[in-house]
Amino acid sequence: MKKIINDPSTVVGESLRGLAAAHADILKVRTEPAVVYRADAPVPDKVAVISGGGSGHEPMHGGFVGLGMLDAACPGAVFTSPTPDQVQAAIEHVHGGAGVLLIVKNYTGDVLNFETAAEFAEMSDVAVRTVVIDDDVAVKDSLYTAGRRGVGGTVLLEKILGGAAEGGYRLDELEALARRVISSVRSMGVALTACTVPHVGEPSFVLGDDEIEIGIGIHGEPGRRRVPHMPADQLVRALLEPILDDLPFGSGDRVVLFTNSMGGTPLVELYLAHGIAERLLEERGIVVERRLVGPYVTSLEMQGMSLTVLKVDDEMLRWWDAPVRTAALRWGA
Amino acid sequence: MKKIINDPSTVVGESLRGLAAAHADILKVRTEPAVVYRADAPVPDKVAVISGGGSGHEPMHGGFVGLGMLDAACPGAVFTSPTPDQVQAAIEHVHGGAGVLLIVKNYTGDVLNFETAAEFAEMSDVAVRTVVIDDDVAVKDSLYTAGRRGVGGTVLLEKILGGAAEGGYRLDELEALARRVISSVRSMGVALTACTVPHVGEPSFVLGDDEIEIGIGIHGEPGRRRVPHMPADQLVRALLEPILDDLPFGSGDRVVLFTNSMGGTPLVELYLAHGIAERLLEERGIVVERRLVGPYVTSLEMQGMSLTVLKVDDEMLRWWDAPVRTAALRWGA
């Protein structure tokens, strides 16, 4: 394992120090327990939006902390959900009197840890609402699974909610908007290579020279099926069709298209894939209103990509377009 | 070779289509010959700033086209400098009557191709100046080499010049500023893994499981020396010391620190390295005024990083801070 680290057990802490040094105008970091929070937190009378999850998905979530997006992020160990006391510390630190919205990706660990924290917060009279995002169509959503995973859609959700919170939405309104976004967003991903978790030291799965894994999550977990590698035209179709068929999306729908790199896929490939996705959507009469292209929800150095499609309306677009000033996403500010 | 492409010979063209689709509000793409240019070009009475180089370094340069940075970028084949007619087309397309500044990275191919284009432009009465950036301290600068390579410093140069051009600098002033930036910036890089050029199909060099290559360029070319992998503290020092000793940088100097990923290194590692670099600079009494952290000058999927340090003054900082609105760098706009 070759990584730019000193010691697997100090990776997250040391990385957070670098993050804080790099973006002192936007965010601050506290440790024990680890929380990344807005430099100007708490923002009085604004609903605080908090998220978190395992590390290794950078820039998610720490890179989305700042004006118009998250008030705080709770980074767990690599690929491990954070602990309740991180979430509690985040709540105490950033709540501005108008309540807190917790954005949780649907994994058993994340759900349980955030749930515990929410119970504590309620005891100290902070109004807390939790929304769980589960946009990954690769996972069968049934009574017999832990349900769909939260993946790329999380970025779109955090941007839109962060914008609306900054714009004055009350907790109820924000929760309602969150639920609409969650029910309108779908994603699917593919891995060309596996990634190596620092404390494991070996790739999380092994793919042959000409094999790819379709339907992977973002934690290096194996996917739904292993198939021979294919040309980009076919690959993008293999990701996009299950997404479109699921909601379903149809002619005339307005969408945000998010083409995400899993980390190790170069931009030259990612833009190529994005161009194909745009064309396929156009063929179906689906109108791409906004797009996001880049490595935003990653799995360390994994090569691969995911597509996320969100069916939008004017309200969502308004908050998507609203100013944002974070380490990873920035416009209008 | 597993890549998200259809055919090695169409990679650049297809990728540019995706870039254009993703950022129609910022840039446009023309083909045959390929040029990425500002959506609002030509900007009347502004010096046009043009750069270019081989593809495979994305987001450089296409991702830096837009308000406050480049007016046009000329993308060559992967790792191959563009041809003169691309540069000529760019000049024709974006010059707004106040002359053109060409930013060329110091590689024989780039220098020769831009030189040819500049000759043609002079014939058609467009005032053209060329500056050549050569910031890579890994290469010995002597009469017996092609001179130092242009690497990470290019981003800082393009941002500062783009800001100043937008701010009304005349061609002479801009050229003078460029020469000052070039003489004040130094870089050095390391590869943990090689990258694979699509039309080659195999890695450009082979590193052992515990080997790294110090002093690499950005074209997958081998570096100065191959050494056993080392902890991040040591690695960052091995990159930073030759930089600091070269200019040299000393106590009290004000700098911009740019911690760059070669593409495949995850942000969690990059921020960790950035934190170390900040600490080492602080120990030497060097004041970090601004920082940039991310994959901006890449070598496809190569894992590795580079450090760039620019000694700044108030004039440079002013244009660094000026609004920029491009696909890859954006603030204040």
Add this chain to the structure above:
Amino acid sequence: MSCTVDGVVSALRSVVAVVDEHRDELVTLDREIGDGDHGENLKRGFTAVLSKLDNPGETPAAVLKLVASTLISTVGGAAGPLYGTAFLRASSALGQTPELTPESIVVALQAALDGVVARGKAAVGDKTMVDALTPAVEAAQAASGSVAEVLSAAADAADQGSRDTIPLVARKGRASYLGERSAGHMDPGARSTALLLRAFADAAS
């Protein structure tokens, strides 16, 4: 072991050692059908527990509560809240008793299982730690004899329960994403439950 605070503390020290020793095995199991962090998560948690055992409190319940809160705040993932809840409920079930008895062990184990089920909503057969803990509780109830004998029966049953997870298709936790591909592997949480119980049983004998 003595069944006072001191005995519980020294049992916990062996638990820490066992987790340490089996860290890689648990990582490997979790890589196969999960995300490879279970061994590391537990190691981080129990290492933190170890650092607190010098001030364990007055009663067995107090020690277990300390373990619970430490695990909750250091383990993360699914296992953190689940094991945390298990120890917390076991602690509550013990009340102020200064010394553990075979009966109190049974009550504590049952409370732990109830806690895990309440939090994680898993049933037997879902391929989780519940598949080790459920037979362990049943065996403890059926066992007679000393604390050591009760714990040993529980550990044996948990061990068998963890093996029985191998053919199962997961329906809870991260392994459930794999669908049919989760069959053929032992559940890491069931394995760690068996290891923990074995360590307690060994310490008691």
Add this chain to the structure above:
Amino acid sequence: MSCTVDGVVSALRSVVAVVDEHRDELVTLDREIGDGDHGENLKRGFTAVLSKLDNPGETPAAVLKLVASTLISTVGGAAGPLYGTAFLRASSALGQTPELTPESIVVALQAALDGVVARGKAAVGDKTMVDALTPAVEAAQAASGSVAEVLSAAADAADQGSRDTIPLVARKGRASYLGERSAGHMDPGARSTALLLRAFADAAS
């Protein structure tokens, strides 16, 4: 070959075939001490040349000018402007002559070399295409006989010159970044120069 336009065009067709055939070899040489694109660059360039050979113009000079401008606008890298300049200067040197002679070949080769040196500023021994082209010009000047014989002498000398680059430490181009590590490898541009001249010589005989 005939030494009229038709002959030059058919020679160029064989050049294209040779470049195609040796594309991988040139890529490999360039990977070792450069960036691995030389074979691909020339292939792209000469493929473009091929597509233009149906309207070659009236004189040998016109064909070479067409080759020059096509290479300049399609090859990129160092080789594009250098080979482009070489063909452009050779074209100028030929003037309006309708048919090549042994003497005009010598003049054209000399002009090509001068152009490459003017653009690239490399001297013999710097480990570049100049190390193949310089001995080629000298051999052509010394040779007597037909166009075929002159070109053949040039090709032989270029071949030897390219081999002689192996032990050299590069002082120009991308290979110079490697310092001492560039020794032990043949320069890709010297090799392609030798291949081009060989293809012309073979076509002429």
